[in-house]
Amino acid sequence: MKWDTLEEEPCSLARTVAVIGDRWSLLILRECFLRIRRFDDFQASLGITRHLLADRLKKLVRFGVLRKIPYQEAPKRYEYILTQKGLDLYPIIMSIVHWGNVHMVDARGRPLLHEHKTCGKMFDPVMVCSECGEPLSAKHVHVHPGPGARRSSPVHASARERTKRSAESA
Template sequence: MRWDEIGRTHCSVARTLSVVGDRWTLLVLREVFLRTRRFEDFQKHLGVTRHVLADRLKKLVEHGILDRVVYQDRPRRFEYRLTDKGSDLFPVIAALLRWGDRYMADEAGPPLEMVHRECGHVGIPELACPECRCAVTARDMKARPAPAFRQHREESE
């Protein structure tokens, strides 16, 4: 199966990945969450080839994740900013960051920390149940077909 067919499967993970599930795309998003906006800066910070960078930025704009806005005329120059839709990808980056902090950091520890502006707590956000607010792991959650997709093959557990 080619990658461009992946977005047509009935899976929200696959569909999301069809848009951002690319090595460099996710790093471009990391950068943009760190407030990088310009082509040259993305290129310098990431070390990605200009060719690939141009392609990824274009796709992110096409998907409404970034806006390409003029920041100067004469000569005309553009910068890239997160849309609300793009901003909602923050949990993906945060989850990658949190795992990397835990399993991939070297002796010096993680290079970045986050502060919750409201309460001042330092730490990467974690997954919580929207109802009871307690932290959840894979074991705490049971996945099942949504009602519309549920045939009568509902196994009990």
């Protein structure tokens, strides 16, 4: 499967994975949320190769997650800042960080702590239902096919069918 086919899958997870589902994109976005904006700063703080960094920044701009803003003329230089679409990735970043805090820390404890300025306390993110406000868990959620679903299968029908077809033609 190629990357570009991923963003056309009838699945919101697959399409999002096309944007952030590689080793570096999420790390770059973490830096963005920590106020890093410039090429060399990304490069220094991540240790990513310049080649890959240029490529990933281009991709994130193409997807509308980052925007290039000039911060000086002559020579023309740009900063990369999060768009609203990019800022909306915050719950993804936070849920990933939280899982790491719970399941991947070593004896020394959490690398970062988060303070909620609104209430002044250190907090963890909690995912709740938009309708009743209760915390969510997988077993209390039922999945239905939506208007954008393919055929009868709620799950990823295109890949299933693609596989069937190639099995038939063999």
